[in-house]
Amino acid sequence: MRHILPTLSLLLVSTAGTLEAQAAAYAITTNARGVQQLVRFDPTTPGSVSTLGPTGARLTGIDFRPATNALYGYDGNQLYIVNQITGVAALAFDVGNTTGNAGFDFNPVVDRIRVVDAGGTNLRLNQITGGTTTDMPYTFASGDVNFGRRPSFTAVAYTNSDTDAATGTTLYGIDSNLGQLITISNPNGGSISTVGSLGIGAFSTITGFDIFTRGGVNTAFFAATSVGATASQLYTIDLTTGSATLVGGIGADNMVEGLAITAVPEPGTWAMLAIGLAAVAVAKRRKRGIAHLERA
Template sequence: MHHKIRRFLPAVGLLLASTATTLQAQYVAYGLTTNAQGAQQLVRFGSGAPGAVTTLGATGVALTGIDFRPATNQLYGYDGDKLYTVNVATGVATLAFDVGNTPGNVGFDFNPTVDRIRLVGPSGTNFRLNPLDGSTTVDGAYTFAMGDVNFGKVPSFTAVAYTNSDTDPATGTTLYGIDPTLGALIQISTPNGGSIATVGNLGIGAFGTVTGFDIITVGGVNTAFFTTIIAGGLSSNLYAVNLGTGAATLVGAIGAANGIQGLALTPVPEPGTWALMLSGLVGLGVIARRRRAA
């Protein structure tokens, strides 16, 4: 039996090493789509290979945005007037708070330094939402700074995201938004309202509607992605965007039957998780061998 187990271990190790290598090149992304019956589903895919999508389950509601809360690593969702927690294993959304009169189609992202949610709408609405009690604060409007290439134009955001999405307040954070009308990445240095600055054009031509934007921070490095809906809402693309220049690069089509709404990124499992998985698989192998021997 010991010889059989020794033959089993290299195979398991090779499998996990291959899986880990694949996942190290990408992040785990969550999004929202609808099935053939029109029910909203939570899905998962890799940021490096968005064509392979796993359906996790129905949310039971109609969320318009999702994001991970850095303070708890829990996924939250928003549907226009209610805040939910979302189970990443089943997709089920559970009501946290009835927020009330806030914008529906908005950028939705957690500010990691103060544990508040930023809600920014295409019509210029700008809110802060407290995940502890559901209270909201109305903030000021954004305007392009004098001398900016877009000075005098009215900004319109449908997606925003913060950098340094971690639990270390010393790292600080910066809010970015994507303006689909201008086709540009915008830096929002004063999220509570005030002057904003154009980082640069996305440079990808016509891209449909921006439906999700998130920035993931791993090892102090911020990496940004956004999603779009094209072809009448039946398909979506995933783009990576350079926070220094605004230039966007197509990663690929997202393999969902319908378009993707919302985007939330999380790192791949830590090495300790792979070790735990390995020990579990080895245990299963030993049990299987013992049963055969019996």
């Protein structure tokens, strides 16, 4: 019996160490009846989609707040908190206006929301007060392959989306007109640089883009609908080259209008941890019972 507790404790520690996170993707889509809904899927197998429910709004972007893991949404002039179980979007604040499809993502370092649109609007939203700051527009840097062109962002995402400010962060954007990945060195405005072509052909300006961080590794996911198609495809993007790699179609007839990736515990690890805890508890009770008999 003396060896049971150390052994089980070791099991518990090793089990806790396997509580790594896998990714869960949430997306806003519009069904054949024109109803916008929140769906969830595994980004490694996007063909199987679970519909959570209608948003009750017309959101153009969603993202998880790293500090709380709450899901936020934006419709062009209002900020919402989205129920991750039912899909319902609850109004939080009236905020700054954008036009068309907008990029929407939390800056994990300063805990504020970045919103940009294809027309050049560049906003900072405060999800706590509802305050809006209008920042300078972006321009391609001198010498860049796209110098002189006006950027047209429909999606943005930050790297290192975690709660450790020391890791820093970089903002990337999707220019739907150019079909290219862009890096934004200063989110508050200024020069930007072209990373490279996505290489997926022409696609709709209705897109979804997010970067999932795990163990210090950033994986960029991009949902796009090819021109003339009725359903979106999911891609991963190489942040060093801009090249996109197809993962697969997202369900059936799901046109994605916003994408957010979050971490969830792997299903089996919680069960393993529970078994380990139960075993330790049983061992402790047995040890107390033996000690009681020895004292009697």
